[in-house]
Amino acid sequence: KPAIEHVTENEKRVLVTATPMTLKEEKLKNLIDRLDHHHQTDLLPLPGLVRLAESYQFSDEKVIPYLEAELESFDVKEYGAVVLGCTHFPLFIPQFEKIFSSSVRLIDGSSGTVSHLENLIHRFESKEELTTSMTFYRSGEKLEKSQDIEAYTKILKQLKAI
Secondary structure, eight states: OHHHHHHHHHTOEEEEEEOHHHHHOHHHHHHHHHHOTTOOEEEEEOHHHHHHHHTTOOOHHHHHHHHHHHTTTSOGGGEEEEEEOSTTGGGGHHHHHHHSOTTSEEEETTHHHHHHHHHHHTTSSOHHHHHHSOOOEETTEEOOOHHHHHHHHHHHHHTTOO
């Protein structure tokens, strides 16, 4: 909704990025049908970003060529808003900012989930208590290896969540 409202003002398009499964969901289709009266929305599956995030690869050298290849058939100048529709995608905001104009609004599609997580995080008295009582999952599987848990903790610190 914020993306459609933003582009309606400046006659631009919306690009919704997400996983292929998310982009096929009936809920998303219904939302777009209900809000996008001028057919300004394009969909772009970016499964490679999930793979990059889950292998802890966030460098421009890895991410930007992938994004440029996926965006090859799109005119990035047409967009006024890009929805980052996967929980992994905000980790790549710096790369999206390098590809799209500074006037393009990047919208975190999981902001509601993030707000809920922030509320949960603030319930802990100390950061140490928080990180020792977290359980991490990747694509539905509980992470048990300390190196994986340390990597996720590092990502949260990078996002300043802890």
